[in-house]
Structures are given as structure tokens and as C-alpha cells.
Amino acid sequence: xxxxxxxxxxxxxxxxxxxxxxxxxxxxxxxxxxxxxxxxxxxxxxxxxxxxxxxxxxxxxxxxxxxxxxxxxxxxxxxxxxxxxxxxxxxxxxxxxxxxxxxxxxxxxxxxxxx
Numbered sequence: 001x002x003x004x005x006x007x008x009x010x011x012x013x014x015x016x017x018x019x020x021x022x023x024x025x026x027x028x029x030x031x032x033x034x035x036x037x038x039x040x041x042x043x044x045x046x047x048x049x050x051x052x053x054x055x056x057x058x059x060x061x062x063x064x065x066x067x068x069x070x071x072x073x074x075x076x077x078x079x080x081x082x083x084x085x086x087x088x089x090x091x092x093x094x095x096x097x098x099x100x101x102x103x104x105x106x107x108x109x110x111x112x113x114x115x
């Protein structure tokens with residue numbers, strides 16, 4: 001937990017039923033949800049973003065890593081780089097998905113200005 005809480009990137013882990021296993025402080029800030037309140041809840045009840053939900057579904061059903069950029073917020077004001085992979089236990093059984101979220105809004109805005 002100490003490692004996750006000190007990371008700049010957001011980290012979200014959900015189980016195979018899409019219930020939140022872990023969400024660090026940075027992830028909560030990026031997704032605008034309280035990490036403690038999210039624990040154990042179904043991710044689809046707390047995050048209503050179709051792109052993010054589809055990303056999680058694809059990683060879990062495809063059983064492979066995936067990377068994608070999405071825009072979040074009512075006015076698509078936040079751009080996130082998502083990296084997701086299947087979370088496995090010591091017996092190599094699928095436990096869920098772990099996802100790293102990186103805030104790249106400023107980077108994308110700079111790129112647009114330079115074009």
C-alpha cells in the first residue's frame with residue numbers, strides 16, 4: 001500500500017466480477033472517486049465512462065495487455081493514458097485486471113499548440 005500511495009500514476013485493480021480490489025490516491029484523483037469508498041464496489045457503478053469500461057472488458061476478456069488513450073469528464077477535459085493487464089494469482093489463475101492511469105492532458109495540449 002505504501003508503494004501504491006506514493007506513486008504519481010493512478011493504479012486501479014478490479015477482480016473478475018469487476019469489483020474494486022485496490023485504488024490508489026492518484027487513481028482516485030484522476031477518476032474523481034474516493035479510494036476508500038470505492039473498495040469492494042462494482043467499477044461500473046462508480047465509473048460511468050463507456051471507454052474506460054470497454055477498456056477493462058477488453059483486457060479481461062482478451063487475457064492480454066492493452067494500452068489506450070481516453071478522454072474523461074463531461075467536457076472531455078482530462079486525457080489519460082491507460083495501460084492494463086490481466087492480474088493472475090500464484091497458480092496462474094485470472095484474478096482480474098490491474099490498470100495504470102497516467103495524466104497526459106498537458107502533454108496533448110502542448111502537442112496541439114505545436115501543430
